[in-house]
Amino acid sequence: MDIWNIAEYACWGIAGVLVLWMIADMVRVGAEYDEALLLSSREGADELLERGNATGEAK
Amino acid sequence: MTTTTAGAGGERINLLKVLGPAHIWGLGVGIVLVGEYMGWNFSVGKGGALASLIACWVIGLLYTCVAMIDSEVTSTVAAAGGQYAQAKHIIGPLMAFNVALYLVMAYTMLEAGNAFVAGDLMKTVAGQLGHENLDSRPFTLLVIAFLAWLNYRGVFMTLTFNFIITAIAFVAVITLFIITGPWLPGVAVTHKEFLTGLPYGWIGVVAALQFGMWYYLGIEGTCQAAEECRSAGRSIPLGTITGMVTLIIAASLTWYVAAGLMPWEYLGQAYTPLYDAATIFGNKPLQAFLFVGTLFSTLASANGCINDASRAWFSMGRDRYMPQWFGAVHPRYRTPFRAIVFLIPIAVVAAYKLPLDGVITFSILSGLLGYTFMSFNVWRFRKLWPLGTIKRGYIHPFHPLPAIVLFILCIAVYFATFLGYADYLISILVFFIFASFWFAWHRYKYVRRGDQFTMPWPRPKGL
Numbered sequence: 187m188d189i190w191n192i193a194e195y196a197c198w199g200i201a202g203v204l205v206l207w208m209i210a211d212m213v214r215v216g217a218e219y220d221e222a223l224l225l226s227s228r229e230g231a232d233e234l235l236e237r238g239n240a241t242g243e244a245k
Numbered sequence: 246m247t248t249t250t251a252g253a254g255g256e257r258i259n260l261l262k263v264l265g266p267a268h269i270w271g272l273g274v275g276i277v278l279v280g281e282y283m284g285w286n287f288s289v290g291k292g293g294a295l296a297s298l299i300a301c302w303v304i305g306l307l308y309t310c311v312a313m314i315d316s317e318v319t320s321t322v323a324a325a326g327g328q329y330a331q332a333k334h335i336i337g338p339l340m341a342f343n344v345a346l347y348l349v350m351a352y353t354m355l356e357a358g359n360a361f362v363a364g365d366l367m368k369t370v371a372g373q374l375g376h377e378n379l380d381s382r383p384f385t386l387l388v389i390a391f392l393a394w395l396n397y398r399g400v401f402m403t404l405t406f407n408f409i410i411t412a413i414a415f416v417a418v419i420t421l422f423i424i425t426g427p428w429l430p431g432v433a434v435t436h437k438e439f440l441t442g443l444p445y446g447w448i449g450v451v452a453a454l455q456f457g458m459w460y461y462l463g464i465e466g467t468c469q470a471a472e473e474c475r476s477a478g479r480s481i482p483l484g485t486i487t488g489m490v491t492l493i494i495a496a497s498l499t500w501y502v503a504a505g506l507m508p509w510e511y512l513g514q515a516y517t518p519l520y521d522a523a524t525i526f527g528n529k530p531l532q533a534f535l536f537v538g539t540l541f542s543t544l545a546s547a548n549g550c551i552n553d554a555s556r557a558w559f560s561m562g563r564d565r566y567m568p569q570w571f572g573a574v575h576p577r578y579r580t581p582f583r584a585i586v587f588l589i590p591i592a593v594v595a596a597y598k599l600p601l602d603g604v605i606t607f608s609i610l611s612g613l614l615g616y617t618f619m620s621f622n623v624w625r626f627r628k629l630w631p632l633g634t635i636k637r638g639y640i641h642p643f644h645p646l647p648a649i650v651l652f653i654l655c656i657a658v659y660f661a662t663f664l665g666y667a668d669y670l671i672s673i674l675v676f677f678i679f680a681s682f683w684f685a686w687h688r689y690k691y692v693r694r695g696d697q698f699t700m701p702w703p704r705p706k707g708l
Contacts, residue, residue: 190376197383201390208397208586215575215582224573226257227563229324229472229699 260325261579263401264474269467269484271408272552274491275545276352276463278414279359281492281499282519282539284605288456290513291665292449294440294504299450300457301496303654308461310651311616312489313641314623316482319468320638322700323477325581326560327468327553328615328622333564334700335626336618338692342684343677344618345561348469351611352554353588355463357595358604359547360388364596366517366540385596392548393589396555399578400473407548410541415495417538421523422498424531425505433526434505441509454661458609460496463546464488465615469553478638551585551592559584564697566688606662606669613658614677620652629705 215224288297315328324330329348333341364385371379395403425433443449467485474480503518506525515521523535559581562571575582595604624645632640641647662670 188376190371190379194380194383197387201383201386204390204394205589208394208582208589211397212582212586215577219576221573223256223258224576225563225569227259227572227574228257229330229560229563 258574258576258579260473260574260581261400262473262475264404264470264480266480266483266487267408268401268404269470269474269480270488270491271404271411271545272470272549273464273467273485273488274415275407275411275542276355276466276549276553277461277488277492277546278411278418278495279362279539279542279546280459280462281418281495282414282542283362283517284459285456285496285499286503286512286515286518288453288459289504289509291445291456292451292453293442293444294500294509294512296443296445296450296453297457297504298500300453301460301500304454304457304460304658305493305496307616307651307654307658308464308492309489310647310654311465311619312485313647314619314651315465315468316485316639317637317641318623318626319471319481320478321635323471323474323481324560324699325469325472325556327471327557328465328619329557329560330471331468331622331626332618333697334702335622335629338566338689338697339681339685340618342561342566342688343681344615345557345566346677346680347611347615347618348557349554349588351608351615352463352466352550352557353592354595354604354608354611356389356547356550356554357592357599358601358608359543359550360385360592361596361601361604363388363540363543363547366536366543370536382597386593388544388547389551389589389592389596392544392551393585395548396551396585397575397578397580397582400470400552400580403548403552404470407545407552411545414538414542414545415491417534417541418495418498418519420534421519421531422502424526424528425502425522427501434502436501436505439504439506439508444509448664451657451661452664454658455609455665458612458658461489461492462609462612463549464492465612465619466549466553469556472556476638478636482639551588554588555581555584558588565692566684603669606666607673610662610670610673613655613662614673616651617655620648620655623648630702631706634706635702 285297285301288300318331319327322331322334326345327348329341329345332344364381367384368379368381395406427434430436445452464485467481467488471477471481499519502522503512506522507515507518512518517539520532520535520539523532558567558571561567562569562584571584571587573583574580627644659670
């Protein structure tokens with residue numbers, strides 16, 4: 187077994203840990219937080235909109 | 246940077262507004278720059294080196310129109326989902342659903358292609374160092390998993406990382422150009438020897454347009470980050486248009502170096518033309534730098550694609566175009582975490598099971614369908630909300646000329662794709678037609694129709 191074989195196993199292992207960490211965190215967040223809160227985001231509005239709608243287009 | 250709106254029972258979690266123009270530049274150029282390292286040169290195979298240069302500039306015009314149009318509309322519709330949110334507000338739900346699918350398909354397929362290439366690069370290096378038959382799959386999986394993890398943990402870190410590795414890959418292209426000694430034509434680069442006219446005539450130039458897309462494919466992805474910009478009205482136009490200028494420079498330099506060092510018959514089928522160009526010089530540090538540039542460009546592209554595909558999927562979930570479960574924001578990292586995780590297995594399967602040219606052609610065609618939409622979209626946008634009725638962060642010049650030019654060039658690229666990949670073109674059109682029927686007859690009944698239109702714009706003219 188050379189360094190490349192070790193690298194192959196290391197890649198499988200690290201990728202597996204990262205994916206499992208994300209899934210575990212996703213499950214934890216789903217259990218700890220209210221679903222309505224997690225789904226509460228609204229489409230963004232830039233400050234341009236807030237100023238622009240009051241004043242119209244800058245000429 | 247306010248992201249949580251507190252209130253009695255009305256607390257909200259939104260995406261973080263932390264990005265600036267440099268992040269937008271890193272996102273847009275990062276997705277595209279891999280096309281300079283590989284892929285663009287297949288346009289040489291279609292029509293010769295001169296045809297590739299013509300395609301480079303003609304498609305550059307197409308993408309300049311895309312960048313200008315996108316910058317204007319996105320500076321007003323500052324929402325995750327980019328062109329999806331634009332289509333929803335300007336044309337309607339069915340168009341928006343299709344545009345979102347184009348985006349998810351284009352970016353997920355491109356991510357899969359990049360991860361595959363990164364794995365294959367490791368296999369090539371191992372082969373050159375004496376280890377034959379390295380299994381590239383764990384490297385491909387690690388690329389997807391690591392970049393998804395990075396995206397999961399926060400957009401600021403993700404796009405700062407993208408900015409740095411993209412800048413390094415761009416410097417590698419500039420370094421290669423300088424080392425060829427462009428002030429001494431005929432010494433290292435010998436265009437007189439290698440430029441042989443148009444071997445397949447003007448039809449070869451038309452055929453080259455399809456792979457000419459590689460020089461710029463994905464720059465429109467900057468719009469997906471609009472909701473996370475501190476000031477979308479400033480960051481999106483600045484990041485996108487400077488990104489487009491960067492890419493036109495990088496594309497021209499890439500063509501100049503490669504077409505002056507290699508005959509078109511070889512260049513037209515090479516897998517890593519810039520790395521091959523560095524190899525011709527026999528300069529080991531330059532070779533190593535170009536290898537790093539190639540690897541970084543694939544990582545930057547895959548990273549940007551994960552960012553963009555997840556935002557498009559998240560936006561559809563938020564509007565119930567897809568199950569609302571996908572519209573969740575992580576309470577700590579403020580990222581669309583469920584959309585990011587959901588797209589991982591799709592990218593892995595595409596990287597492992599689908600042929601690379603098929604993956605890339607699906608990505609190009611999905612992008613092209615999106616660009617065609619943009620030409621109609623901006624025309625309707627200007628008609629419904631003329632200048633002076635809403636605030637725009639950027640106003641693109643010469644309207645409607647860019648929209649008309651964009652539409653004509655899209656038709657030309659459809660024809661070019663039909664010449665080489667008619668089966669892909671037809672199958673993807675059939676897919677989107679079936680998806681549209683599914684959405685109209687089944688899915689749209691779950692959408693809360695009033696909630697999806699969020700922009701506080703005045704009533705449009707003529708309605």
